[in-house]
Every structure is written in C-alpha cells, then in structure tokens.
Amino acid sequence: MLYLVHMVVDIPETVPADVAQETIAREKAYSQELQRGGEWAEIWRVVGEYANYSIFDVENHDRLHEILSGLPLYRWMTIKVTPLAKHGSSIR
Numbered sequence: 224m225l226y227l228v229h230m231v232v233d234i235p236e237t238v239p240a241d242v243a244q245e246t247i248a249r250e251k252a253y254s255q256e257l258q259r260g261g262e263w264a265e266i267w268r269v270v271g272e273y274a275n276y277s278i279f280d281v282e283n284h285d286r287l288h289e290i291l292s293g294l295p296l297y298r299w300m301t302i303k304v305t306p307l308a309k310h311g312s313s314i315r
C-alpha cells in the first residue's frame with residue numbers, strides 16, 4: 224500500500240544541541256535503512272521548511288504506524304498521512 228506522508232519537525236529550543244544532533248543522526252540512519260529496504264520509497268524536502276513529503280510503500284496501516292512511531296524525531300514531529308489509491312487516468 225502506498226502512502227503520502229507529510230512530516231514537519233519542530234525541535235523545542237529547550238532540547239540541548241548535542242541531544243538534537245544525536246537524534247537527527249539516528250533519524251538519518253533509520254530513514255536510510257528503510258529506504259534501502261524499499262519501504263521508504265521517496266523523500267523530498269519542502270523548500271524553505273524543516274519538513275518533508277515522503278512516499279511509503281508498506282504492507283498495511285499497522286506497518287506504517289510502526290515505522291512512523293519509531294522515528295527518532297517522532298516526538299517533535301507533526302505527521303499527516305494520506306493513503307493513495309491508483310488513479311483511473313494513470314497510464315502507469
């Protein structure tokens with residue numbers, strides 16, 4: 224199943240810089256592992272924002288929830304999930 228996911232990151236100013244940097248590094252490794260495995264199919268930066276649009280290709284809702292709730296930055300994110308269905312006009 225395909226999902227469009229919008230993630231906005233807002234790390235509170237009270238978080239020490241070293242904790243923020245270590246969490247961002249873990250987030251990158253976590254994301255890249257899922258990209259290599261194919262479940263995190265695409266990630267695009269929103270220009271000018273600490274936000275991304277991603278496409279996930281996962282088995283079901285439960286798996287997507289497992290992935291998203293395991294994000295190291297999860298507690299500082301606002302996430303919106305849009306499930307995608309095939310468009311009748313698509314030629315692919």
Ligand SMILES: O=C(O)C[C@H]1C=CC(=O)O1
Nearest residue numbers: 232250251254273274275
């Ligand atoms: O930078 C972001 O958009 C947040 C997050 C998603 C993947 C990653 O490495 O960081």
